[in-house]
Amino acid sequence: MLFPVDSGKEEAVGARAGRLHVIAGCMSSGKTGELIRLLSRHAVTGESIVIYKHSVDSRDGCKARSRLGTEMEARVVDGPEGIDGSDCRVVAIEEAQFFGDGLVPVVRRLLAEGRLVYVTGLNQDFRGEPFGVMPTLMALADELSLLTAICQKCHGIATRTQRIIDGRPAPWDSPLILVGGADYYEARCPDCHEVPGRPGE
Ligand SMILES: [Zn+2]
Structure with missing residues (x-):
């Protein structure tokens, strides 16, 4: 319209x-x-x-x-x-x-x-x-x-966007654009949101 x-x-x-x-x-x-x-x-x-x-x-x-x-x-x-x-x-x-x-x-x-x-x-x-x-x-x-959304892992209240690359949580330093589109995104709650390699952890 x-x-x-x-x-x-x-x-x-x-x-x-x-x-x-x-x-x-x-x-x-x-x-x-x-x-x-x-x-x-x-x-x-x-x-x-x-x-x-x-x-x-x-x-x-x-x-x-x-x-x-x-x-x-x-x-x-x-x-x-x-x-x-x-x-x-x-x-x-x-x-x-x-x-x-x-x-x-x-x-x-x-x-x-x-x-x-x-x-x-x-x-x-x-x-x-x-x-x-x-x-x-x-x-x-x-x-x-x-x-908010519903967490795709635990069905709690999701406020985060989980990035998955090749079936695994995307590391902190993964490039923002991936050629070939092997990444996807899903809603996660803070407990289920995973960012391996986050500085300070
Ligand atoms: Zn969750």
């Missing part, structure tokens, strides 16, 4: 302060489903909406798709400079951790223009460390949703 702007609605942008809602959480915590739920409220009122996703997030192509089966059209961009949003009151950015620090000034600009900005992303990387631009965006947020 992409909602074209008509001239009447475009004038409303900037009349009120922008607002940033960050939806953070680990793998499989339902971030995209929550984003689509929140955006669908704006769809009811006919506000123009756009979702941006990074081209490195190639799953699902030009779609933001949730595990609930809900989906919305998305614009695929190669970096923060591809995010314009000038034709939409509501601007969503999926998987913000894929965008570098350059995303912060873009979000600030969208807010200064009076837009309603929604951002999803992993708050922690596979090591359990703050992930890229997400901590800054969470600090700037007017509203924050921190979602």
